[in-house]
Amino acid sequence: xxxxxxxxxxxxxxxxxxxxxxxxxxxxxxxxxxxxxxxxxxxxxxxxxxxxxxxxxxxxxxxxxxxxxxxxxxxxxxxxxxxxxxxxxxxxxxxxxxxxxxxxxxxxxxxxxxxxxxxxxxxxxxxxxxxxxxxxxxxxxxxxxxxxxxxxxxxxxxxxxxxxxxxxxxxxxxxxxxxxxxxxxxxxxxxxxxxxxxxxxxxxxxxxxxxxxxxxxxxxxxxxxxxxxxxxxxxxxxxxxxxxxxxxxxxxxxx
Amino acid sequence: xxxxxxxxxxxxxxxxxxxxxxxxxxxxxxxxxxxxxxxxxxxxxxxxxxxxxxxxxxxxxxxxxxxxxxxxxxxxxxxxxxxxxxxxxxxxxxxxxxxxxxxxxxxxxxxxxxxxxxxxxxxxxxxxxxxxxxxxxxxxxxxxxxxxxxxxxxxxxxxxxxxxxxxxxxxxxxxxxxxxxxxxxxxxxxxxxxxxxxxxxxxxxxxxxxxxxxxxxxxxxxxxxxxxxxxxxxxxxxxxxxxxxxxxxxxxxxxxxxxxxxxxxxxxxxxxxxxxxxxxxxxxxxxxxxxxxxxxxxxxxxxxxxxxxxxxxxxxxxxxxxxxxxxxxxxxxxxxxxxxxxxxxxxxxxxxxxxxxxxxxxxxxxxxxxxxxxxx
Numbered sequence: 001x002x003x004x005x006x007x008x009x010x011x012x013x014x015x016x017x018x019x020x021x022x023x024x025x026x027x028x029x030x031x032x033x034x035x036x037x038x039x040x041x042x043x044x045x046x047x048x049x050x051x052x053x054x055x056x057x058x059x060x061x062x063x064x065x066x067x068x069x070x071x072x073x074x075x076x077x078x079x080x081x082x083x084x085x086x087x088x089x090x091x092x093x094x095x096x097x098x099x100x101x102x103x104x105x106x107x108x109x110x111x112x113x114x115x116x117x118x119x120x121x122x123x124x125x126x127x128x129x130x131x132x133x134x135x136x137x138x139x140x141x142x143x144x145x146x147x148x149x150x151x152x153x154x155x156x157x158x159x160x161x162x163x164x165x166x167x168x169x170x171x172x173x174x175x176x177x178x179x180x181x182x183x184x185x186x187x188x189x190x191x192x193x194x195x196x197x198x199x200x201x202x203x204x205x206x207x208x209x210x211x212x213x214x215x216x217x218x219x220x221x222x223x224x225x226x227x228x229x230x231x232x233x234x235x236x237x238x239x240x241x242x243x244x245x246x247x248x249x250x251x252x253x254x255x
Numbered sequence: 256x257x258x259x260x261x262x263x264x265x266x267x268x269x270x271x272x273x274x275x276x277x278x279x280x281x282x283x284x285x286x287x288x289x290x291x292x293x294x295x296x297x298x299x300x301x302x303x304x305x306x307x308x309x310x311x312x313x314x315x316x317x318x319x320x321x322x323x324x325x326x327x328x329x330x331x332x333x334x335x336x337x338x339x340x341x342x343x344x345x346x347x348x349x350x351x352x353x354x355x356x357x358x359x360x361x362x363x364x365x366x367x368x369x370x371x372x373x374x375x376x377x378x379x380x381x382x383x384x385x386x387x388x389x390x391x392x393x394x395x396x397x398x399x400x401x402x403x404x405x406x407x408x409x410x411x412x413x414x415x416x417x418x419x420x421x422x423x424x425x426x427x428x429x430x431x432x433x434x435x436x437x438x439x440x441x442x443x444x445x446x447x448x449x450x451x452x453x454x455x456x457x458x459x460x461x462x463x464x465x466x467x468x469x470x471x472x473x474x475x476x477x478x479x480x481x482x483x484x485x486x487x488x489x490x491x492x493x494x495x496x497x498x499x500x501x502x503x504x505x506x507x508x509x510x511x512x513x514x515x516x517x518x519x520x521x522x523x524x525x526x527x528x529x530x531x532x533x534x535x536x537x538x539x540x541x542x543x544x545x546x547x548x549x550x551x552x553x554x555x556x557x558x559x560x561x562x563x564x565x566x567x568x569x570x571x572x573x574x575x576x577x578x579x580x581x582x583x584x585x586x587x588x589x590x591x592x593x594x595x596x597x598x599x600x601x602x603x604x605x606x607x608x609x610x611x612x613x614x615x616x617x618x619x620x621x622x623x624x625x626x627x628x629x630x631x
Contacts, residue, residue, distance in 0.1 A: 075513055090511040092504035094571035095497070103501055104512035106494045118492045 003066060004029050005200055006051070006082075006169055011060035013046050020046040021057070022224035028169065033191060033201045035215035039244050043224040044204050048171055051202075052084040053077035065168070081168035087177055089158040093147035097139065098128035100146060101161045131164040132156075135193055152183030159190055163199070170194060171202045176210055188214050206244075208237045222246045274623050281620045285565060285580045285613070292584065296591035306594055311444060311469045313594075315476075317586045322475045323348065323550070325582040326534035327557035328564075329486045330527030332578045335561055336490075337523055338503040338570025339402040343391060343410035344531040344557065347384045348550030349417040351535025355380030356426035356545025363430045373436055377536050384532025385525045387413055392521030406524075410554075417547035426545030437540030440470035441477055475537040482533060487575045499523065503570030559606060560585055563613045572617075584609065 004027035013021040021043045028034055038044040050057045053071030062069050064080055071077040077084070091100050098121065099106075107120040107127075128142055137156045139149070146154055155175055162170055172191070176184040191201050191214050203215060211218060212232060220228045220243040228243045228250045242248040280287075293309070300308040307313070327344045334341045358379035362372040387409060394405045418424065443453040445460055446467040460468055472480075490496035498519050501509045509516050531550065538549045564581030566573025588609070589602050 074511065078513075088505075088507060090505070090508040092501045092508050092571070094500055094504035099497060099501075103508065104498075104514040106497055108494060117494065118488075119494060119497060 002030055004063075005065055006202075007063040008047075008051070009061045009063075011047065011050060011057045011062070013043075013050055013055060013057050019224050021050065024060075024221070024224075024226045026219055026226065026229070028200050028202060030200055031195055031198045032216040033195050033203060033214050035203045035205060035211040035218045036221065037206060037211065037218060037240060037244060038221035039206070041223075042221040042244070044221050045173070046224075047221070048084065048173070048202070048204060051077065052082060052171060078165075081166060082171065083162035083165070083167035083169070084171040084173070085155075085158045085162060085175065086173045089154055091146060091154055091158060093154075094145050096144055097132075097142040097146060097157055098124040100157055101128050101131065101164055103161075105165070127164065128160070131160050135160055135163060135190060137190070150183060151179050152186050155179070155183075155187050156190060159194070163194070163197075167199060169200055169202070171204070173204045174207075175203070176205070176207055184210070208240065211240070212237070220244055222249065225249075225251060227251060277623055278620060281616050281623075282565070284616055285563060285577060285584065288609075289580055289584050289587065292587055292591070296587065296594070300591065300594045303595055308591060308594060311471065313590065315469060315471060315473070317583070317590050318476045319473055320590065321582045321586040322479045322537060323534045323553050324556045324560055324585065325579060326479055326482060326530045326537070327550070327553055328560040328578045328582055329482060329575065330530035331557055331561050332486070332564070332566055332573055332575060333490065333499055334402075334523050334527045335566045335568060336503045336570060336573045337499045337520065338506070339395065339520065339523065340406065340558075340568075341391065341524060341527040342403065342406040342554065343387060343413055344527060345550040345552070345554030346410045346413040346417060347387050347528050347531040348535040348538070348553065349547050350387065350413050350420070351380035351384045351532035352539045352549050353417050353421040353426055353535075353545040353547050354383040355536040355539045356429055357420065359433060359539070360426070360429050369430060369432045372430065373433055373540065376433075376539065377533075380536035380539070381529050381532035384528040384535065386528075388525035388528025389521065391528065392524035395524065396517040396520040402524075414551070421545060421547035424547045426539075429539070429543050429545075431543065433540050434543050436474055437537060437542070438470070438473060440473040442471035444469045444471055475541060478533065478537065482530060483575060483579060486530075490575055495519075495522070500571060503567075503572075505571075556585060556606075557582075559610045562610055565613070565617065567617055568614075581613075 006028040008027075009025050011021055011024045012019065024043075024047060036044045036048070046055065049055045051062065051071075053074040053076050056070070056072060064082065069080060071080070074084075092103060095103070102124045107124050108117040109120045110117055125142060132139070132142075135156070137160060139153060146157060149157070159170075175187050175191070179187065188210060191203065194201055203210070205211060215232050218230050218232060218235065218240065219226055220240060222244065223246065227246070228248065239248070296308045300306055327348060331341055331344060355376035359372045359376040362375045363369065367375065391406055391409055394400050395402045439457060441455060443456075443458055445451055445453070445458055445464055446469075447464065449464060450467065451458070458468065490499065498509065498514050501514060502516055502519060506516065535550060539545050560581035561573070561578050562568065562581070563584055564573065564577030564579070566577060585606055588605055592602050592605065593599075
């Protein structure tokens with residue numbers, strides 16, 4: 001097996017007396033979708049926030065593409081190539097698709113030796129079209145404010161943005177939440193497409209059908225600890241639920 | 256999964272054609288309203304009085320009248336699009352008027368040529384205003400105090416400073432020559448026998464002819480037009496404008512995509528104060544005096560113009576052209592009612608009604624879009 005893209009060893013994160021993440025180790029390999037399962041408060045969000053630079057872990061090591069890394073701020077994780085798409089998508093609904101893809105990193109024309117800079121909207125539109133086409137995403141119009149788009153369409157914009165900026169690891173927080181069934185299918189299809197292009201995805205979810213639809217591997221957390229890790233073919237929904245509620249625990253039986 | 260290409264297509268239009276049509280109307284209503292109002296006043300003034308509403312003189316009067324309201328509104332447009340508010344611009348305008356009057360008087364009395372004295376007046380007035388904007392922006396961005404409260408506070412402080420610096424409300428003793436900068440114009444048109452059209456060259460006329468001379472595009476109007484063009488460019492064509500919309504549309508998204516939000520907010524309040532500063536200096540030139548009370552009554556009119564022009568107080572939406580139309584609507588309304596001899600208090604009642612109707616139209620647009628609130 002090739003070297004993992006992301007490797008976490010013995011990570012611990014405490015909030016006061018609460019141990020939110022307790023000695024968790026895991027690997028993410030190139031081109032795989034890993035589902036991170038767990039009940040509310042299981043510690044999956046905290047774990048992810050430690051990887052995406054929102055929290056600094058108290059103990060343990062994160063290696064990204066073979067090198068030990070530390071992300072004091074979210075921007076540090078993003079510039080390293082780790083993109084996190086939260087449920088709110090971080091899109092400006094009043095702006096169009098290219099403006100959102102290039103938000104904060106706009107392309108500019110320079111005039112008078114760089115004294116006057118204007119937005120290069122034409123170029124950004126072309127790039128947006130290409131990046132959406134590469135993911136096989138088609139919209140009726142890219143130049144309308146995205147508030148007129150559906151939830152799934154906006155999810156697609158957020159994914160396209162991450163890919164455009166060369167994300168080498170995608171973390172997605174409940175991407176199918178609040179979506180209709182057809183839209184859920186489209187977003188899952190996009191996740192498969194990311195994997196096919198070699199971008200690994202960590203999928204935070206508690207929607208069981210999503211897990212079996214796209215995940216190659218499943219990690220279940222319970223009360224801050226990783227209680228099991230299974231290949232999708234080796235398990236089933238009812239077994240996973242038992243892990244999620246704490247009825248099963250691999251660390252306990254092996255110890 | 257069967258057909259992956261079909262799966263990822265999001266082709267179905269999200270809005271029906273009917274809703275799109277309603278949206279278009281709600282975007283254009285201010286233009287339609289302005290046009291209908293002008294038609295109404297042309298007819299009504301023609302019928303009920305001997306004057307003509309769309310005469311050269313009257314249209315120029317309207318343009319001169321909107322200068323201060325529009326200038327206050329231009330900077331405010333940026334601030335409100337970014338979901339802020341600047342309540343200090345009225346008194347900032349007054350402060351700029353007072354500061355520029357002092358600067359012009361001191362410079363001229365020290366032997367500086369008139370034109371350079373006026374330039375120094377702009378530097379002092381707009382610079383002083385921008386300094387207030389800097390303080391506003393710093394407190395709002397760095398100390399996270401709501402803009403409403405910060406600018407309310409600074410407006411009182413600036414009010415006190417204006418009165419303090421103005422030696423009892425008015426700074427007088429300015430060189431008479433500055434009148435020309437505030438009142439003369441790009442073009443002149445003299446009607447009747449011996450008249451004509453003059454460019455940049457004020458005709459030597461007297462008596463009856465002087466009364467039939469119209470000034471077309473007075474300097475304050477020209478300067479305001481330049482400021483409008485600069486604002487238009489900034490908002491539509493530059494990264495600064497794009498980030499202004501982004502911050503108003505979704506502050507969290509702006510922060511997470513690495514937009515320097517704090518620095519941007521500081522710039523916005525400096526811009527807002529600066530356009531108010533230009534208004535203050537222009538009023539000094541127009542009246543040959545600095546006034547510490549000139550800007551106060553204009554604050555609410557300027558916010559009304561911005562809102563009528565379609566800028567959402569929730570942030571994220573609006574345009575410079577909208578604000579220009581908003582200011583025009585207020586000026587046309589006021590002038591028209593005056594020409595119809597309608598008592599002045601009716602102007603306030605009508606303007607107030609128009610503001611509320613504008614917001615209702617804005618909200619109906621949100622309702623059609625089924626908007627989930629702009630923050631998501």
